[in-house]
Amino acid sequence: MTLKVYLSGEIHTDWRERIVEGAKGLDVAFESPVTDHAASDDCGVSILGEEPDKFWHDSKGAKLNAIRTRRGIEQADIVVVRFGDKYKQWNAAFDAGYAAALGKSLVVLHPQEHQHALKEVDAAAQAVAETPEQVVDILRYVLTGALPGRAGAAAE
Numbered sequence: 088m089t090l091k092v093y094l095s096g097e098i099h100t101d102w103r104e105r106i107v108e109g110a111k112g113l114d115v116a117f118e119s120p121v122t123d124h125a126a127s128d129d130c131g132v133s134i135l136g137e138e139p140d141k142f143w144h145d146s147k148g149a150k151l152n153a154i155r156t157r158r159g160i161e162q163a164d165i166v167v168v169r170f171g172d173k174y175k176q177w178n179a180a181f182d183a184g185y186a187a188a189l190g191k192s193l194v195v196l197h198p199q200e201h202q203h204a205l206k207e208v209d210a211a212a213q214a215v216a217e218t219p220e221q222v223v224d225i226l227r228y229v230l231t232g233a234l235p236g237r238a239g240a241a242a243e
Contacts, residue, residue, distance in 0.1 A: 090230055093163035093186075094119040095156065096179035097171030098127075102196065102219045106167070109223035113230050118159045120152060127152055160186050165229070167222055170197035170205060180208060187211040194222055 092115055094103045107117055121127040131138075131147025138144040156178075160166055166186035168179050186193045195212040196219070197205055209215045216222050224235045 090115045091162055091164045092117050093159040093166045095182040096169035096176050098122045102169050105219035106222050109220060110226055113226060115226055120156055163191060165192045167194045167196055170201055172198055183208050194225060196222060
């Protein structure tokens with residue numbers, strides 16, 4: 088059975104690509120929000136019509152993106168939420184809370200220096216990772232029981 092993983096959060100680095108690449112050979116299907124920032128911002132007005140007021144422009148986009156995000160989280164077995172170094176991702180905090188409220192397995196990914204700021208988010212997670220490679224190791228362990236650096240699966 089394929090493990091469904093939703094990759095949420097920061098869109099300005101290659102963390103998603105590193106996880107997808109590292110998970111090759113595992114039975115994992117990945118889904119994520121639209122990571123083209125301009126497309127994500129403009130989806131509402133592109134589909135539903137222009138808005139002269141920036142607030143309504145953003146509101147339309149946020150609501151359409153919420154449909155996609157909620158669906159992805161609801162269908163996921165594991166939700167990985169990345170908080171990046173440079174940007175505040177308020178949507179990532181929402182996604183982590185939504186996943187936790189649905190009882191989804193939650194992996195939070197952020198640098199060590201964010202531990203204090205994200206302590207409540209971390210408390211809701213089953214795992215807190217600092218690198219995409221640790222997330223891959225978590226997925227491998229969940230699917231096979233294999234630990235990093237050890238050959239074979241531990242599962243019987």
